Amino acid sequence: MVWSNNLEINAERGKVVVLAIDLQEANWPGGDWPVHDFNGVLERSAMVIGAAREAGVPVIFTRQWHSPDGSDLLRYEPLNEEGLPPHCMAGSKGAELSAAVSAQPGDIIIDKTRYSAFFATRLEIVLQRLGIERLIILGVWTDACLETTVNDAVWRGYRVTLVKDAATTATATMHKSAILSMANWLYGGEILTAHAAVEALAGRDHKSWRFTKPSQFLFEADTIDTLYEQI
Template sequence: MNTDRAFLVIDMQQENGFQLHDLHRVIDNTAALINALRHAGIPVIYTRHINAVDGSDLPPGEPLDAAGRPLSYCAGTCQVAIMECLAPRLGDRVIDKPRYSAFHRTDLDQQLRELGVSRLIVSGVLTDACVLATVMDAFALGYRVDLIADACTSTTEAAHNAALLIMANWVYALELFSTAQFLKRLVGEPHQSCRPTEPDQFAHRPEQFVATIARLQTMLGLPRRNQE
């Protein structure tokens, strides 16, 4: 088994409390990545965000319902189950986490080091919350990260892209791919990606946001999209 890399699938759960942009595309891309990486012998690790039913141990201000239960990712409900079409198989690992980062109060770092993993392939939701926090912590802990941009999403395309720019600007151990380009790389074919080479590489003024995203999409081999 190839154990210098692992695929981390972040929070692809049945949570239905909010709409996610272009989720069907993200599901399809994630499924393609899972199949290819399993075939390549690369471990697949899923995370599940789970909040205690009684609302205990939540960060300050976490939204609650009238009964004091968490509004999202509530333990014991279908919200926390991984989507059936992406369900783990025998041999896959599942990490349950109480906060955005998959490293916070979990044994993910220990499991990765026991596997000999030094590079994480990352996809999932939400780009501007759990994905962002996990990538930042992975960087701080010394991992290299391959982030699959079109296998991540958030509530809006703008939020998704803003998070991509933050990571591209400041996570120096990061390489960004589209799904198609990453799958080419996996089998040794010519491919393109975005590897940050300097701090604040995608610095921009507010009115330049759409043009800056278009520049990143071009580097990733993705079609340019109109931003929300």
């Protein structure tokens, strides 16, 4: 387990992007897909996104975005009572990005129909065109959309910086478990807080946990909280 103070992100300027996963209106309490502490995650995500823009680092947003006819849903995904997609239907309020992190001119929006932002989207083409080597990843559904996107990024040879407190899922425990699971296989990656990410994007020294070997965190239900704080 390694903690490091480093300027790696600054050294990689021009090869870094912020990838914000599914920060959509559906995630508010009462929405189709409510998540834990969405307001706090939006605030911290906005900090990182703002720092990226100031540093000239590209920002990519993803949206879960389904056709109203349901033709792009998972084969066995249930429809709602009206026979329509149950969440994030194109053009619906729930599918829109939250106003707290709304896209600005120059930002890129990638619409997706599956958990991973890489599956059947133009994301990898965009990353290759930009010459990206490192993804700073944040957003919602840590154990689904984030985890599958992170795994796909690592398998494709990208380095991932995971912003642990600018991510969330249905419960805090589910979130922490997913972060630990990703940490176990985050080859070439690091995990840090939103504050540290802001420092890194500003070109200042920052503290982060860095991957050194696989399966470091052999967590159980009663050790999740303690181990999560070590990252």
